[in-house]
Amino acid sequence: MTALLELSGVGRSFGVGAPPVLHQLDLVVHNDDFLAITGPSGAGKSTLLNILGLLDRPTEGEYRFDGAPTRDLRETERAALRGSGIGFVFQGFHLLAARTVLENVLLAFIYGSVPRHERTSRARDALTKVGLTHRMDAFPGTLSGGERQRVAIARAVCTGPRLLLADEPTGNLDQANADGVMRLFAELNDDGLAVVMITHDREIARRARRHARLSDGRLDTEAKA
Ligand SMILES: Nc1ncnc2c1ncn2[C@@H]1O[C@H](COP(=O)(O)OP(=O)(O)OP(=O)(O)O)[C@@H](O)[C@H]1O
Numbered sequence: 025m026t027a028l029l030e031l032s033g034v035g036r037s038f039g040v041g042a043p044p045v046l047h048q049l050d051l052v053v054h055n056d057d058f059l060a061i062t063g064p065s066g067a068g069k070s071t072l073l074n075i076l077g078l079l080d081r082p083t084e085g086e087y088r089f090d091g092a093p094t095r096d097l098r099e100t101e102r103a104a105l106r107g108s109g110i111g112f113v114f115q116g117f118h119l120l121a122a123r124t125v126l127e128n129v130l131l132a133f134i135y136g137s138v139p140r141h142e143r144t145s146r147a148r149d150a151l152t153k154v155g156l157t158h159r160m161d162a163f164p165g166t167l168s169g170g171e172r173q174r175v176a177i178a179r180a181v182c183t184g185p186r187l188l189l190a191d192e193p194t195g196n197l198d199q200a201n202a203d204g205v206m207r208l209f210a211e212l213n214d215d216g217l218a219v220v221m222i223t224h225d226r227e228i229a230r231r232a233r234r235h236a237r238l239s240d241g242r243l244d245t246e247a248k249a
Pocket residue numbers: 038045063064065066067068069070071072
């Protein structure tokens with residue numbers, strides 16, 4: 025099976041003479057993978073996620089997305105690949121307070137290639153998938169944290185990405201809402217979406233299919249959660 029993501033000898037340094045934050049990382053993520061990455065604060069987890077999400081570039085090594093090298097892609101090509109192939113979910117939800125739930129989800133289509141006439145039905149379907157059909161016209165400020173994160177997940181998946189990247193997606197949630205988000209990730213993964221998630225919570229990491237631990241800039245992909 026072709027890897028969806030493949031890192032070979034990837035390093036990332038910030039500034040001349042600074043020690044590398046990421047060091048010679050090798051990682052393969054397949055289409056059906058659900059990978060949790062843990063590690064101490066400052067280990068480079070967000071730096072790694074930014075590289076996987078084509079928001080940042082390695083200073084060493086190669087990153088292949090869906091079999092194709094990404095090194096020589098122009099910014100516009102990287103943005104197009106992000107818009108069509110990758111969904112992002114963050115700890116802080118990143119919703120616009122003055123837009124309704126449905127309008128927030130529709131924002132995802134700004135960067136993709138989904139035709140205009142399909143957008144509202146796709147956004148509604150995504151909100152149905154996350155159990156928020158009844159809150160489409162609500163404003164984010166009137167929702168619980170768990171509901172807000174589900175809106176963010178609907179926004180991340182409504183364009184039909186191959187990969188979902190999540191940075192501490194349960195960090196602002198209580199146990200019950202964190203459980204709900206993890207159930208949703210498992211369902212999306214069963215439907216064929218690859219998920220890579222950063223978490224500091226070992227219980228949450230155990231809910232993934234696979235666990236890798238990042239420390240001192242190195243990745244242990246055999247680590248037990
Ligand atoms: N743009 C940047 N310029 C300089 N240094 C950076 C930059 N981005 C990250 N770093 C450094 O890289 C290291 C790793 O940061 P990163 O945010 O990836 O860690 P993390 O594992 O996600 O940490 P946390 O769990 O606390 O969020 C830190 O020492 C940080 O200061």
